[in-house]
Amino acid sequence: MxxxxxxxxxxxxxxxxxxxxxxCSLLSGLIRVLEDDAQTSxxxxxxxxxxxxxxxxxxxxxxxxxxxxxxxxxxxCLNAFTSLNLIYRIPVLVIMxxxxxxxxxxxxxIIMGEINQKLLQTAGMCHSVLSADNYQEALDAARGKINxxxxxxxxxxKGLFDEGH
Amino acid sequence: MKGTEAFKEIIPLLTDEPVIHANGFICRxxxxxxxxxxxxxxxxxxxxxxxxxxxxxxxxPNQKTIILDGDGNVLMSMGTLAMIASAAxxxxxxxVLDNEVYESTGNQRSLSKSxxxxxxxxGAGYPxxxxxxxxxxxxxxxxxxMGKSGPSFLLIKVEPAFEKSTxxxxxxxxxxxSRFMKAxxxxxxxxxx
Numbered sequence: 360m361x362x363x364x365x366x367x368x369x370x371x372x373x374x375x376x377x378x379x380x381x382x383c384s385l386l387s388g389l390i391r392v393l394e395d396d397a398q399t400s401x402x403x404x405x406x407x408x409x410x411x412x413x414x415x416x417x418x419x420x421x422x423x424x425x426x427x428x429x430x431x432x433x434x435x436c437l438n439a440f441t442s443l444n445l446i447y448r449i450p451v452l453v454i455m456x457x458x459x460x461x462x463x464x465x466x467x468x469i470i471m472g473e474i475n476q477k478l479l480q481t482a483g484m485c486h487s488v489l490s491a492d493n494y495q496e497a498l499d500a501a502r503g504k505i506n507x508x509x510x511x512x513x514x515x516x517k518g519l520f521d522e523g524h
Numbered sequence: 525m526k527g528t529e530a531f532k533e534i535i536p537l538l539t540d541e542p543v544i545h546a547n548g549f550i551c552r553x554x555x556x557x558x559x560x561x562x563x564x565x566x567x568x569x570x571x572x573x574x575x576x577x578x579x580x581x582x583x584x585p586n587q588k589t590i591i592l593d594g595d596g597n598v599l600m601s602m603g604t605l606a607m608i609a610s611a612a613x614x615x616x617x618x619x620v621l622d623n624e625v626y627e628s629t630g631n632q633r634s635l636s637k638s639x640x641x642x643x644x645x646x647g648a649g650y651p652x653x654x655x656x657x658x659x660x661x662x663x664x665x666x667x668x669x670m671g672k673s674g675p676s677f678l679l680i681k682v683e684p685a686f687e688k689s690t691x692x693x694x695x696x697x698x699x700x701x702s703r704f705m706k707a708x709x710x711x712x713x714x715x716x717x
Contacts, residue, residue, distance in 0.1 A: 377579075377583065402582075402607075402611065404575070405606060405607055406603055408569075408572065408575075409572070409575045409603060409607060410575075411569075411572070412569070412571075412572035412573075412574070412575025412578075412579065413575045413576070413578055413579040413607070414579060415572070415579060416577060416579020416580040416581075416582075416583070417579040417583050418579075419564065419576070419579070419701070419705055419708065420542075420579065420580045420582075420583035420584045420708060421583060421705075421709070422583050438570075439569045439572060441568075442567070442568025442569045443566070443568060446568070446697040446698075447700065448698050448701055449701060508698075
């Protein structure tokens with residue numbers, strides 16, 4: 360298990376400075392760290408695509424945004440990713456929990472858990488799977504794409520981060 | 525009043541504010557009447573003008589941000605009204621041109637004939653809300669709300685009468701992003717409102 364605090368600190372080190380999203384239990388520790396730190400603010404969006412819009416506005420205003428969400432919100436976001444982020448070159452780092460990974464989860468997560476990577480790939484969204492031993496590499500890859508103006512998604516499986524509840 | 529007439533009232537009132545435009549005729553009309561570098565024309569991603577505008581306003585507290593929204597967009601993203609009211613950026617003016625139809629796609633009715641969007645905004649918690657129906661009312665309402673500590677909401681009821689020949693925005697999306705960011709950067713360094 361990895362420390363949410365360490366990862367949050369790494370995000371700051373990499374220049375990320377605006378956080379919004381819709382919570383997932385897998386990300387609850389990370390969201391708590393972000394909420395508790397006066398240097399970072401986390402804004403609770405009502406739906407994932409509204410968080411995409413919020414992050415886009417933050418980027419336009421000079422911030423480097425991070426969107427935290429569960430993969431169940433991916434469907435809501437596809438239009439925003441394809442008709443906003445990708446064509447306008449408005450980057451965002453998406454930290455997306457991977458519910459339903461390996462077919463083991465509550466029924467509502469099974470289908471999305473199986474197809475989320477295919478959906479991202481089909482939509483032209485670069486992504487990788489975050490693990491305890493690839494933090495630096497994964498974030499460097501993300502920063503590379505973000506510097507090109509592209510969104511990047513890090514998938515976070517169950518048990519990677521400590522959960523804050 | 526026609527939507528076109530409402531734009532003729534609003535545009536001369538703008539100075540260097542970033543203005544986030546909802547997709548459809550709102551982008552097209554504004555672009556054709558007066559293109560500005562500080563205009564962000566959202567050609568797709570319906571419903572997100574309000575959240576984009578909120579993001580800009582939250583991160584640029586030293587200047588006013590304006591959202592030019594439509595009734596269909598607001599109805600699609602009513603939850604964003606709660607985000608705006610909760611974040612409560614003092615520097616945000618949310619203008620909604622309400623023609624009660626989805627005009628760009630053939631005038632299919634929206635719900636705003638029976639759903640009062642000004643009351644929805646008020647209920648969500650915008651501290652200042654106004655509704656106007658005549659073009660002469662736009663300037664005083666705009667100036668009053670720009671002088672308030674927001675977020676403010678201005679509902680402008682218009683007839684669905686945009687000119688169908690109004691051209692599309694000719695800038696590419698990438699150009700819209702880069703010139704908008706450049707326009708914002710040019711206003712850096714100002715003191716708090």
